[in-house]
Amino acid sequence: DGGITQSPKYLFRKEGQNVTLSCEQNLNHDAMYWYRQDPGQGLRLIYYSQIVNDFQKGDIAEGYSVSREKKESFPLTVTSAQKNPTAFYLCASSPGEGGTDTQYFGPGTRLTVL
């Protein structure tokens, strides 16, 4: 079955540590995205990538980093520079066709920084 996987589902880290969240898709989609979701707020875009080896900052990129070395994979690193990292992180992908291009989401990773 095609889909998007994120691991782990729950992640706990100590303050000051970097942590990497995994996102893999087998939908053959060109575009991939990382969002952060906080209670009472809309999804906020952290980074997106339209094609392999290229990515762009979203609205809240500070304290985060990404790579896109393979079409299937778009890992997100939450660095110690991110001031409030505890949140629900969602990865999405889309065919990248513009217009009707629809984003499909992975199950999410809930990160808690202690």
Add this chain to the structure above:
Amino acid sequence: GQNIDQPTEMTATEGAIVQINCTYQTSGFNGLFWYQQHAGEAPTFLSYNVLDGLEEKGRFSSFLSRSKGYSYLLLKELQMKDSASYLCAVRSQGSNYQLIWGAGTKLIIKP
């Protein structure tokens, strides 16, 4: 600035009909999406509107008026499993891949 407004929470009765509204102010318009999100889970795609009018998909319908910057999601024959948050998102013109998201409407279904 760009903004999307949705009611924070709505309550409806099992078997009834509910309409969830979404208004937007964006720099241009290139499509509106509705997603359903159950608590703790990923959003799932429900509908896409780019032209004015009503799109029907089973128990769910979505309406768009571009001149009014307005959309609604209509849910008929409500079931308990419809209890979820409903997210409205707009692709503004020229934004290519980026969507602007509303905060979501939490729908509570009562027996």
